[in-house]
Amino acid sequence: MDSSTNSSHYDVVIVGAGFAGLYMLHRLRSAGFKTRVFEQASDVGGTWYWNRYPGARCDVESMQYAYSFSSELEQEWEWTERYATQPEILRYVNHVADRFDLRHDIQFNTCVATAIFNETGSRWMIETSNGEHISATYCVMATGCLSSTNTPNFEGVESFSGSLYHTGEWPHQEIDFSGQRVGIIGTGSSAIQSIPLIAEQAKHLYVFQRTPHYTVPARNQPLQSDPKTQHPGRKAYGYDEDMTVEEIKADYLGLRQRALESFAALAFTPNRQSALEMTEMERQREFEKRWEQGGLTFQGVFSDFSISREANEFAAEFVRRKIQQTVKDSVVAKALVPTYTIGCKRLAVDTGYYETYNRPNVTLVDVSKSPIERITSAGVYAQGREYPLNSLIMATGFDAMTGTLLKIDIQGRGGLRLREKWVEGPKSYLGLCLAGFPNLFTITGPGSPSVLTNMLMSIEQHVDWIVDCVEYLRDRNIAEIEPTLEAENEWVTHNNEVASDHIRNSCSSWYVGGNIEGKPRVFMPYVGGFPNYVEKCRNIAAKGYEGFVLGEG
Numbered sequence: 394m395d396s397s398t399n400s401s402h403y404d405v406v407i408v409g410a411g412f413a414g415l416y417m418l419h420r421l422r423s424a425g426f427k428t429r430v431f432e433q434a435s436d437v438g439g440t441w442y443w444n445r446y447p448g449a450r451c452d453v454e455s456m457q458y459a460y461s462f463s464s465e466l467e468q469e470w471e472w473t474e475r476y477a478t479q480p481e482i483l484r485y486v487n488h489v490a491d492r493f494d495l496r497h498d499i500q501f502n503t504c505v506a507t508a509i510f511n512e513t514g515s516r517w518m519i520e521t522s523n524g525e526h527i528s529a530t531y532c533v534m535a536t537g538c539l540s541s542t543n544t545p546n547f548e549g550v551e552s553f554s555g556s557l558y559h560t561g562e563w564p565h566q567e568i569d570f571s572g573q574r575v576g577i578i579g580t581g582s583s584a585i586q587s588i589p590l591i592a593e594q595a596k597h598l599y600v601f602q603r604t605p606h607y608t609v610p611a612r613n614q615p616l617q618s619d620p621k622t623q624h625p626g627r628k629a630y631g632y633d634e635d636m637t638v639e640e641i642k643a644d645y646l647g648l649r650q651r652a653l654e655s656f657a658a659l660a661f662t663p664n665r666q667s668a669l670e671m672t673e674m675e676r677q678r679e680f681e682k683r684w685e686q687g688g689l690t691f692q693g694v695f696s697d698f699s700i701s702r703e704a705n706e707f708a709a710e711f712v713r714r715k716i717q718q719t720v721k722d723s724v725v726a727k728a729l730v731p732t733y734t735i736g737c738k739r740l741a742v743d744t745g746y747y748e749t750y751n752r753p754n755v756t757l758v759d760v761s762k763s764p765i766e767r768i769t770s771a772g773v774y775a776q777g778r779e780y781p782l783n784s785l786i787m788a789t790g791f792d793a794m795t796g797t798l799l800k801i802d803i804q805g806r807g808g809l810r811l812r813e814k815w816v817e818g819p820k821s822y823l824g825l826c827l828a829g830f831p832n833l834f835t836i837t838g839p840g841s842p843s844v845l846t847n848m849l850m851s852i853e854q855h856v857d858w859i860v861d862c863v864e865y866l867r868d869r870n871i872a873e874i875e876p877t878l879e880a881e882n883e884w885v886t887h888n889n890e891v892a893s894d895h896i897r898n899s900c901s902s903w904y905v906g907g908n909i910e911g912k913p914r915v916f917m918p919y920v921g922g923f924p925n926y927v928e929k930c931r932n933i934a935a936k937g938y939e940g941f942v943l944g945e946g
C-alpha cells in the first residue's frame with residue numbers, strides 16, 4: 394500500500410488490543426497493510442484485561458462468545474464452562490494473540506493521546522502518551538464500549554484510609570477480604586457477579602444500592618466434552634437448542650448462521666408468540682422454562698418483551714415474585730425489587746445473587762431516596778450514619794461507548810474536534826464512520842448494534858466491513874473516505890426513531906448515558922436489530938459506499 398520508507402508511517406493504526414483490535418490487526422496484516430496497534434494495558438484482552446473482580450465472567454455463553462473467523466480455532470479451543478470466567482477468556486485472547494502471531498505489531502503501555510487529520514497529506518497524525526509521533530492513512534478505534542471506568546465524585550473519597558477498588562480496574566493479584574468489613578457501591582452486573590463471592594469471604598459486606606437491578610439465574614455448568622460422563626439430563630450447552638459441545642463443533646457454521654439471523658446475533662430459539670396472545674398459564678410455563686434454562690435468553694420469553702409495555706410487565710412481575718420468594722427479609726426483598734421495565738437496564742445474569750441477601754453478614758443499604766453523603770477516612774457516610782469499612786469497592790460502571798473516544802483528542806477536517814461534534818451526544822454513520830473525520834473507523838461505535846448483540850459477532854462484522862472498504866480504496870487508489878453529513882444525519886434520525894419508544898430506552902442506564910452526570914441523554918447503540926443492520930452495511934458497500942464521499946484528498 395503506502396510505499397513510504399518512513400518507519401513511523403503506517404497504512405493503519407489501531408487503537409486497542411481487545412477482541413476488536415486483535416481481529417482487526419489479523420485481517421489487515423493478512424491483506425498486506427502495514428499496521429500498528431497501540432494498547433494502554435501491558436497485555437492484550439481489553440475489557441477482559443481490566444475487569445478481574447471476583448466472579449467476573451461473560452454473560453454470553455462461551456461457545457458463542459468466541460471468534461468465528463477461524464474454524465481451526467473454533468475446533469481446537471475447549472471452553473470449560475457454559476459461561477467463561479474472566480481468567481479463561483483472557484487465556485483465550487492470549488492464545489489467539491500467540492496463535493496468529495499478533496504481538497510483535499502491538500505496542501503495549503501506550504495510550505494514543507491525540508489523533509489529528511492532516512488534510513494535505515490525507516493522513517492521521519498521531520501522538521502517543523510516550524511522546525511518539527506516528528502517521529497513518531487510516532485510524533481504527535478499537536477502543537471498546539465499556540473501557541472508561543466511572544467513579545462518581547463522592548465528597549471525601551480521597552480521605553478513605555482503607556483499600557479502594559473499582560471493579561473495572563481490578564488489581565492483578567488476588568484480594569483476600571477475609572475478616573474485613575467491605576462496602577460495595579452499585580448493584581449493576583459487576584456488583585451482581587462479585588457480591589455472592591465477596592460475601593463468602595468478608596466478615597461483613599455492605600451493599601450500597603441506588604437502583605435495584607433485574608437479574609436472572611445463569612445456571613452455569615461445566616461443558617463436558619465426553620457426553621458419557623455427563624450428569625443424567627444435564628445439557629452440555631445451556632441453550633434451549635440443547636446441543637452438546639460436540640454437536641456444536643460438528644456444525645459450528647450452522648450455529649453462527651443462526652446467530653447472524655437473530656436480532657441480537659445470538660443463536661437461540663425465541664418464543665415467537667406475543668405475551669398478550671398467551672394465557673396466564675402458558676406465560677407462567679414459558680417463564681419457568683426459561684428461568685430454569687438460565688441466561689439472557691430469558692428475554693426471548695415472548696416476542697413483545699422489548700416492544701409492549703404490557704407484555705414487559707408480565708415478565709417484570711415474574712422476576713419480582715422470584716425475588717420476593719427468595720429473599721427472606723421482606724424489607725430487604727422490597728428494596729431489591731425493581732419497579733421499572735425489565736431489560737431496560739441491561740439484564741444481569743447471576744449465580745446466587747438474591748440468596749446472598751439471606752446471609753447474616755450481608756446488609757443492603759438503600760440509598761435510593763437519600764444518596765451517599767460522603768466518604769470518610771473510616772468508611773461510607775449514608776442514611777445519617779457512618780459504615781466503617783476496611784475496603785470499599787466502586788462497582789459504579791463505565792462512561793460507556795463514548796468515554797474512551799472522547800478522552801483522545803481527535804481532530805478531523807478543519808480542526809473539528811470530536812468533543813465538539815459530540816457535544817449533544819454521539820453522531821455517526823452506522824457507528825462506523827464520522828462526517829468530518831475522513832479515514833477514521835470506530836469498531837462497534839455508538840450508532841451500531843454493538844452492546845445489544847453478542848459483541849464477538851458485531852466486532853467481526855465491523856472488522857470485515859472495514860477491511861473490505863480499505864481494500865476497495867487501495868484497489869482504486871482512492872485516498873479518502875468520509876460519510877456525508879446528510880447520510881450521517883439520516884442514520885442518526887433513524888436510530889433515534891427506532892429507539893424512541895423502545896423498552897431499552899425507558900429508564901436511566903449507561904445505554905443512554907444516564908449514569909454519568911452531565912452526559913447528553915441519547916440512546917447510543919442501534920436498536921433496530923443485527924440482521925437489518927448487517928443488510929444495510931452490505932448494501933452501502935455494494936453500491937460503491939453509498940452515503941460516503943470517496944476522494945483524492
Ligand code: NA7
Nearest residue numbers: 545579580581582583584603604739788789790791903908
Ligand atoms: P452498571 O451496570 O452501570 O452499574 C453501575 C452501578 O453503580 C449501578 O447500580 C448504579 O446505580 C451504581 N452507581 C453509579 N453511580 C452511583 C452513585 N453515585 N451512587 C450510588 N450508586 C451509583 O455497571 P457494571 O460495571 O455493573 O456493568 C456494566 C456492564 O458490564 C453490564 O451492563 C454488562 O454489560 C457488563 P444506578 O442504576 O445508576 O442508579
